[in-house]
Amino acid sequence: MTSYTATVTVRLKRGVLDPEAETTQRALERLGFELEALRSADQFEVDLDADSADAAAERADEMAERLLANPTIHDYDVEVREAE
Amino acid sequence: MTVAVVQFGGSNCDRDAVRAFSHIGVDAERVWHEDGLPSDVDGVVLPGGFSYGDYLRAGAMAARSPIMDDVREAAEDGVPVLGVCNGAQIGCESELTPGAFTTNASARFQCETVHLRVENAATPWTAAYDEGDVIEIPIAHGEGRFEIGEDRYDDLVADDRVLFRYCDPAGNITDSANPNGSRGNVAGITGERSNVAVLMPHPERATLPDLGRSTDGQGILSAFA
Numbered sequence: 052m053t054s055y056t057a058t059v060t061v062r063l064k065r066g067v068l069d070p071e072a073e074t075t076q077r078a079l080e081r082l083g084f085e086l087e088a089l090r091s092a093d094q095f096e097v098d099l100d101a102d103s104a105d106a107a108a109e110r111a112d113e114m115a116e117r118l119l120a121n122p123t124i125h126d127y128d129v130e131v132r133e134a135e
Numbered sequence: 136m137t138v139a140v141v142q143f144g145g146s147n148c149d150r151d152a153v154r155a156f157s158h159i160g161v162d163a164e165r166v167w168h169e170d171g172l173p174s175d176v177d178g179v180v181l182p183g184g185f186s187y188g189d190y191l192r193a194g195a196m197a198a199r200s201p202i203m204d205d206v207r208e209a210a211e212d213g214v215p216v217l218g219v220c221n222g223a224q225i226g227c228e229s230e231l232t233p234g235a236f237t238t239n240a241s242a243r244f245q246c247e248t249v250h251l252r253v254e255n256a257a258t259p260w261t262a263a264y265d266e267g268d269v270i271e272i273p274i275a276h277g278e279g280r281f282e283i284g285e286d287r288y289d290d291l292v293a294d295d296r297v298l299f300r301y302c303d304p305a306g307n308i309t310d311s312a313n314p315n316g317s318r319g320n321v322a323g324i325t326g327e328r329s330n331v332a333v334l335m336p337h338p339e340r341a342t343l344p345d346l347g348r349s350t351d352g353q354g355i356l357s358a359f360a
Binding site: 067068069070071073074117118119121123124 | 191192195199227228233234235237238239240241242280282283284316
């Protein structure tokens with residue numbers, strides 16, 4: 052078994068309204084920043100032991116499917132690295 | 136005849152629901168989620184509130200708690216199951232109903248009275264009304280914008296599973312009458328079978344005559360009578 056950290060990033064699907072991101076963008080613009088667009092995402096770092104990076108990724112993927120993301124509104128991706 | 140009002144940590148409309156039921160003569164009691172559903176339950180309400188502090192997404196944690204297996208089983212047995220507000224979010228998160236209730240287009244918590252047009256009167260939840268009736272019921276939510284993929288939305292409409300849409304006082308479905316940016320102004324829908332329903336507005340807050348300007352919510356709760 053090897054220790055891994057799986058990073059799960061959950062984003063709203065393209066085209067799904069993101070009122071919090073819009074509000075944040077407006078606040079940045081009020082502060083004088085120039086920007087074209089802003090998207091928000093949630094990121095989860097999961098420490099886990101697994102036989103291989105693939106096995107760790109598979110488990111993290113299932114976590115996203117079953118809880119971390121809502122497939123109606125979210126896309127997600129999983130990156131796995133060996134824990135430091 | 137007992138309706139179980141499921142209480143999660145952070146539920147806060149459970150007592151209101153029980154009182155509203157008592158007013159219309161329906162026996163109801165609160166059931167703590169860890170205790171599971173009584174086996175002889177005649178109805179289930181997932182009440183409003185902020186279960187699990189809305190952690191992750193509103194309703195996400197409660198939807199995955201063990202009592203939801205009981206609720207799913209009851210729903211399959213034909214027992215009426217109603218999710219109100221946070222209960223509606225739980226209903227969608229647990230896939231009892233399709234779609235998702237997410238952040239209001241305004242990005243604000245909105246607490247106000249809205250008008251709803253009855254879209255389908257041939258369900259237990261709307262049998263007290265006629266199609267096209269306009270009723271007045273309060274909302275109180277920050278995450279009530281109904282989102283669903285276009286294909287699934289078209290299926291919902293084609294299958295007549297939309298119960299209520301937000302409308303103006305005359306019953307017109309307009310953008311300005313849509314408080315939260317819901318797709319198609321949808322305020323409430325049924326599950327695959329009509330014994331399961333979710334809605335963001337609070338019928339239990341429009342049932343007692345001394346609690347506000349409308350008692351229009353009685354008709355929805357009378358599905359349990």
